[in-house]
Amino acid sequence: MSEAxxxxxxxxxxxxxxxxxDRWRERAQMQERIERxxxxxxLGADADAAVLAARADAAQARMDAADADAAAALRARIVAGEGAQLLREWRSASPADAHGDGYDPLDALLAAVLGLVEPRGEIAAPAPPTVFYQPTPARHLLDLLAxxxxxxxxxxIDLGSGLGHLPxxxxxxxxxxxxxxxxxxxxxxxxRAGAQALRLQRxxxxxxxxxxxxxxxxxxxxLYTPFTGDLLAQVLERVRELSLQRPIRVASLGPCTRTLAAQPWLCLLQPAWSPDRIALFAAGAA
Structure with a gap:
């Protein structure tokens, strides 16, 4: 291990x-390898362990600084109004297959760019039928926006927006x-702090x-399955009533998609749906 x-x-x-x-993804892969x-x-007894550990820490610090600089540059581009171009760039750097619920280096990059930080206040345990908060993987959000x-x-409108990734x-x-x-x-x-820092008035x-x-x-x-059961049914009824007034689209990820797919007033806008990719539905008269 020491030689490697x-x-x-x-x-x-x-x-x-x-x-x-632009080497942020490769840096993330190298950092993971260095850590491993x-x-x-x-865990071994190598005589050079302390020296190599110090070198590894220094390399990690340089990578962290490079990532921070990259995020700052991207944030400046958003403030300058280059978000549409960034969306195209991030899409090209995103895995071609948007399926699955795991995370990858793109999530860390966008979290830094959007200023997504864990809140300082106390987070209460969710009361049924709400669920524990889990952010949508970034590649799914890019796929949805495209x-x-x-x-x-x-x-x-993001129902159960958490730290605000999608908005x-x-x-x-x-x-x-x-x-x-x-x-x-x-x-x-x-x-709100993230929106203010990026000057996102919308x-x-x-x-x-x-x-x-x-x-x-x-x-x-x-909806990324923010709630279940009767609460989900009641919220969907509110959305259905809106669809009687004008055309709307509804996107979902996770177990709640099965419930949405069973709604007679929603029409699936893709050949099929699966619980590990965002499904897109339409409702209302054209």
Whole structure:
């Protein structure tokens, strides 16, 4: 293990190309490899372990600094109004297959760019039928935004928006107005701070219950199984009533998609659906 780690660190020391902003995915892979080799080394009895561990820490610190610089540059591009171009770039860097519920380096990059930080306030355990918060993997969000092709007259409402991944990303990369509705106040505070830092005036976050929040402006609704059972049924009924007034689209990921697929008023806008890819539905008269 010591020889493999030494070779890897020597290679990094001879070439600074891996510090370039666009090498973020490769840096993440190298960091994972360094961590794995360093851990194995620490569990052994190699005489050079301390020296190699210090070199590994230094390499990790340089990569972290390069990632921070890359995120800052991307944030500046969002503030400058280059979000649509960034969406295309991130899509090209995203895995071609959007299936699965795992995370990859793109999630860490976008979390840094969007300023997604864990809230400082206390997070209460979810009361049934709400569920524990889990962010949507970034590749799914990019896939969804590409399929939605949101315009300036669209209003995207994320029901159970958490830290605000989708509303922030959509407001940064599309001309749509974006609203996150979240019952946990600490998450709302964090999402609002992210929107303010990126000057996203079209991103709004409401601390509210989805049963009583104002949904009237929505043209697109997103649910990552934020609740189940009767609560899900009641919220879907509110959305159905809106579909009687105008055309809407509903996107979902996770177990709640089965419930949406069973709704007679929703039409699936893709050949089939699966629980590990965002499904897109339409409702209302054209």
């Amino acid at each position: 780690l030494r070779r890897l660190l020597d290679g990094l020391g001879h070439d600074d190309d891996w510090l370039r902003p 080799l360093a851990l194995a080394l620490a 399929r939605l092709d949101l315009g300036e007259h669209d209003v995207l 922030l990303l959509a407001a940064a990369c599309t001309p749509a107005r974006c609203i996150g509705i979240e019952h946990e106040a600490a998450y709302v505070d964090s999402a 991103a709004e976050f409401l601390h509210a219950d989805a049963l009583v929040a104002d949904l009237s402006a929505g043209t697109v609704f997103y």
